[in-house]
Amino acid sequence: MTDEKPDVLVVGSGIAGCAAALGAAREGADVLVATKATKPEDATSDWAQGGIAVTRDDPASFAADIRAASDGEADPESVDTLVANAREAVDDVLLDTLGVEFDGDGDGYDFGREAAHSARRILHVDASTGRHVLRPFLAHLQAHDRVTVLEDTAALDLITHEGRVHGAYLDRGDGIDGEAAVESVFAGATVLATGGIGACYGRSTNPEGATGDGVAMAALAGAETADMQYVQFHPTAYVGSDGESDEPFLVSEAVRGEGGVLVNADGERFMPGVHPDAELAPRDVVARAVARERERTGEVRLDVSKLDFAAEFPDLAALCADRGVDPAEGIPVAPSEHFLCGGVAVDGRGRTSLDRLFAAGECARTGVHGANRLASTSLLEGLVWGLRAGEAATGHEVERVEAPLPRDSDPALPPSFAETKFRRLQTLMDEYVGLERDSADLQRATAALMRLKGEVDAYTRTRTSRGLYELRNACVTALLVARAASESPSAGCHRLVDGEGDTQEEPRARP
Template sequence: MATRLAAPAPGWTVEVDAIVVGSGIAGLTAALELRARVPRVLLVTKDRLASGSTVWAQGGIAAALAPEDSPAAHLADTLVAGGGLCDPRAVEVLVTEGPQRVRELVGLGAVFDTSPDGRISLTREGGHHADRIVHAGGDATGAEISRALVAQIEAVRHDPGIEVIEHALVLDVLTGPAGPDGRPGAVCGVTLHVIGEGQRDGVGAALGKAVVLATGGIGQAFRSSTNPPQATGDGIAAALRAGAVLGDVEFVQFHPTVLWLGAGVKGQLALISEAVRGEGAYLLDTDGVRFMLDVHPMAELAPRDVVAHAIVRQLAATGSDHVWLDARHLGGDFLRRRFPTIHERLLEHGIDLTTDLVPVAPAQHYHSGGVVSDLVGRTSVRGLYVVGEVACTGVHGANRLASNSLLEGLVFAHRAARHITDQVAYGTLRHADPVQRAGDEALVAAASRSRVQRAATDGPGVLRSSDGLRRAAGRLADVPTDAHERQDDGRLPAAPQVAEWETTNVHQVASVLTATALAREESRGGHARSDFPDRDDEHWRLRLEARLDPDGRLALARVPLG
């Protein structure tokens, strides 16, 4: 694999203390914390500040706030959902610090739904044994959190201690001289491409003592996903090229209830929140059978992987391409009040949640793996931190518990920012000059995107097999990665530009995902193999880690869990 993207040399340079990439809950939180603690912070976002996956989070944010709930109970539910692969230390941090972090969001201006006594309302979602889901606007929690945090950034936007660059794609993480083992050195900053006019136009280099990647997920590696178009795996691919270790890459969560609009529909699809089933909606097959009652004791509230796999099996049994979500018995007034966003969005497609069955099917939703990090967001590359969905903290294991994602981004962004602050103060993290990494550069033509997505969907999709994964690996290996090099007839297949850089990232992520899914010969959580349908704790209660060796080859390692 390539160790860098094909791109023009940087035409401008800016020097700061810390660089934060991404403007979801994790990136905004990290930037706000760092802005108050180090002299200069640069926040880079691929679109506008108020874009990204956080805005689309309907269900809510999980925290043990009720008197009858506890962090210990939240921890227990998270460990069960994670299929035996969670890091209990990371989960303990999440559930212990989470309630205070959520209360702090209120102090930052987030307005959550409250009960008549003025306390924050709490609901329940799949995999939780207590009401601990905080929501806003019924089903617009992510949008409200994003609004509050963006307002905090806007309030200090003209502060000389922070610079915000919107519409900028980070290309590569810059690193220093390689060590004796041939691996890249410490982080020195990033290269980025800015779409716009003026000093920050084109490709530039931002030099910093620390880089925080908060770039979200990998949804656009698949033909259909609930993720926004920006989710092209940029952070995980850049970290891999910079020498970082990836973990749990094979565990992809497919949301069970995504609006089904026909076999030819692709791109970002409408999610029907877990909270709808949390309030009592049923799943019916096309024969009208409520099939989840025979699948799991929690029926429709079973962990997401259980529900998604059950739906796929039911589709095969009935010869259907969707199942039905039935919420009609919950009452029209309640549904319109509790789920206004979902209700309105369904009406746009001619479906009334209060009177109609809603056609749903699984689609890619969340990536439980990512760049391996410790309890303060540090990766295996000095100065490189990851927070949010791009990170593999060990919180999720094989499968994310519903509504733990916003909480993870919030909690670990705080921790990363404070650790960076200390390391900058101690002089452990300091400016260094970047060097070009050994290895090849790559560019995949944007025209190959659908080819890559088809391979990822057919190979490491909802249900996997050795044959399907090997076919996908072959298809991905056949995708040309030298679109920036002129052919014998003088043609240039593609020039380095945003669509090509994104497609290169999608290709690298899909390739690693396929390799790790093929290597793990068992089924658990978000990884289901039809040829290895059982969970195998004896051989596979471990983390499968991936990194590039000094020659650019992908190397996998089986790392036992502590």
Template sequence: MTTTAPAADAAATSLPSSDPATDDVLPRLATRLAAPPAGWTVQVDAIVVGSGIAGLTAALELRTRVPRVLLVTKDLLGSGSTVWAQGGIAAALDPEDSPAAHLSDTLVAGAGLCDPRAVEVLVTEGPARVRELVGRGAVFDTAPDGQISLTREGGHHADRIAHAGGDATGAEISRALVAQIEAVRDDPGIEVIEHALVLDVLTGPPDADGRPGAACGVTLHVIGEGQRDGVGAALGKAVIFATGGIGQVFRSSTNPPQATGDGIAAALRAGAALGDVEFVQFHPTVLWLGSGVKGQLTLVSEAVRGEGALLLDTDGVRFMPDVHPMAELAPRDVVAHAIVRQMAATGSDHVWLDARHLGADFLRKRFPTIHERLLEHGIDLTNDLVPVAPAQHYHSGGVVTDLVGRSSLRGLYAAGEVACTGVHGANRLASNSLLEGLVFAHRAAKHVTEQVAAGALHQQEPVVRAGDEALVAAASRSRVQRLATDGPGVLRSADGLRRAAVGLAAVPTDAHQRHDDGRLLAAPQVAEWETTNVHQVASVLTATALAREESRGGHARADFPATDERWRVRLNARLGHDGRLELSRTPID
């Protein structure tokens, strides 16, 4: 199986320059953040950014294989998105199941845009990686025979979802991996810096075509409680991004506050290609608490529907059997879109999730975390209908990588939600995300190890990239989130996307230079850097959603409601020499 062609450059064709869908709205974006010069420098062999399942796995795999590893995380080690994963981790662990069946379900959910080679890697290597998690101390729920207990979720035709603590799978996996890191924290071969925001990828001298050279480190800001202070530079032969998703681009999301798209934005600024950015998964069943609620919302796991909970509209009518043969267990994009349409038909802003018939004892035992969180809002899962509506949950796109995690920028790797491996296509199959982070982080670490040992990755001296620097005031974040929610939200249209593009282009990106009433709009600091990342991701998302004139998976266009085989391509995005966003298409094999 080949591991070459970090795919944005493989057989990619540019969109026509006169394409009326995008020619006047492609944004021009900065190639670096406005920031003070680095006040300190550390040099290592490999840098891992992020401490979810992908980042922790990569750091653990690298620790004994290269001389020195730096693990950087934005908050505490156990604070990534992994800890919030309720549903579980999917793998063909049952003798009656098979990787081939898992592959088939994944391809169906991906709506024709999965890379079959990447999915094959996922499903064939996944069971072994899950068993390795057990070896690292993760405790999964077990059946009476002592084997890992397996359940079913939407889009799966077999019981292949492993859980821990009923609905606390991510928290258990995070606990086990963090414990492994803590056990070696004093090892001179690894350094951990918490409370650190990575600002930009450092790159070497430009290539012959003028594009940025290889990744050779990162700049980062230690927020105040880490081992180093202020802005510094970490130099390394390889950088692995495992920075998670983009949830805070939207007004409401199930993602933690740290999910501001930092890795995607930094990779884009450094010259790496992004792919499938337009495919955003909106989880169908997120607790609805009113239209004014913002921030991280409470997820009601798909596993609740997997156990038999039903969706009812506000008239008490069950509607999913008329939408899809799998009813409530249809792929997430199908369920989310059906809910939005049913809400419109009934003039409501939510639907109901009904689990009462499953029994109080079962619900309390199977879903203890969900039960407790709902009780905090005065809702008893065992007795009450639960008001739910779709909210942003997962991003299927990201930094384009090959089968070993390499991006199109030499020396830069990505794994987990920040990456576009081709596994998810247009829509992620339930519980494939933890597995993807696990499998491809393992592969990326292995490849970095081999490349360092062979001398193929060597330390370059960073140079300042051509292009502009940017800073968006933190006060603009709510404006950007509103534009993203109203434009590339659950249901999209050309008019809404164009309004969003125009609005995003009007947001000042020179807040560090612009004065208002004699006062500087903003100075470089964490909230501004995060908001700049949110703005850049929202701009790319809007442009790619406008360019794709069809509906498929997590991308639904009211003006192009049908799936169009001419769009069975990956839409790539990268910055040109002048910072203008360039789009190209890569055919799906």
């Protein structure tokens, strides 16, 4: 059992986890960051391309854009919190503390524009903003005298007693002969910042470790979740000329913001007939249109012929070159699971419904995104709520409670058990809980996911394998998504078709 008893335990090392650690440390707390990551690119934040939206001289229009993109489902108070704190958080942390060098245009910052934004307000570094933000952030924390970062460390479960969270069971991954070294780590407060749920789907823009850990652990401990039906699919992920790819990558929305257009297999541009904003319509609108055109004509490509693509997006040009894609011929794209707009329900300070448990970033449902997230607000939300959650999590005494360590009492898992079950999970989610959903299919998915979770639970009762717990977390999260989807009407990225299908989007006017 570890002797570490931090004032604040942060689970996750993306921008939200880093911000929570910084916020708590600035309040004088001793912080322990536990992360599954062994390198920065294991965190979804490192994969972020487009940039980080900021409030310039247009707070009212920024808030209006967020609400419009959300299909009217965003929480007004949460939107106001994000917009009001955006510029201060970016100036304080990213510019003054970390010294991030965002792209300029000679006279200042080169603010970009992306889908559903009415103005140019996005700070960026080429099309790889995430790595230029996260890597200096991690370096800053690793040099901080109040912050300890444990890599290759997974949280398996929360330690709870009478509705209060006292820390977590951590798998340090460094046990004898490769066996799990599971420890009870008690903390004054715990902040979940574990990222997304991409591993629940066969095609995702998330790293492999995005298994919904924070959502699942919080839900199993009794915390409230909300808006789990709102899973956003990004409309332009590279899929290869055959419609599939073992090495997919996100083609930033910034490309469409600078003039890239979508064309079908017949070379026809189709978005102007779908929405007044064409390629710059909200993500859910564009994603469904791309899916329909792929089904109707066989292919959709992102035409970048009017751009100096290599000069404007050198990182994306390099990714294309690595895969033998000539951007001049168009980049083959398809929708891909991208972001969970819901998650563990939190307030404006990241507090969950459980005492001393906080959440921030993609695993948290702040209410900002409603039914669909506005482009380039994920890093911003993680930064703002991470700072606020970290600050609010301080000031609690560490309390040790009875927390017997889980032990392996049975032989090893059957060969390929987790891999086989993960494939089954992804097949169910892709087929029944994807971009468009049918009520009957959602009922089938829920029943199948319950059976799958039961099979997994039979092993987690006696085993502490990290891979097994990740599978359990993915099953729990997928079941939450399917149940919420079956109980909710269409809105934003949750679209019920019930066998009728959609032929035309309803344009969403800006308020």
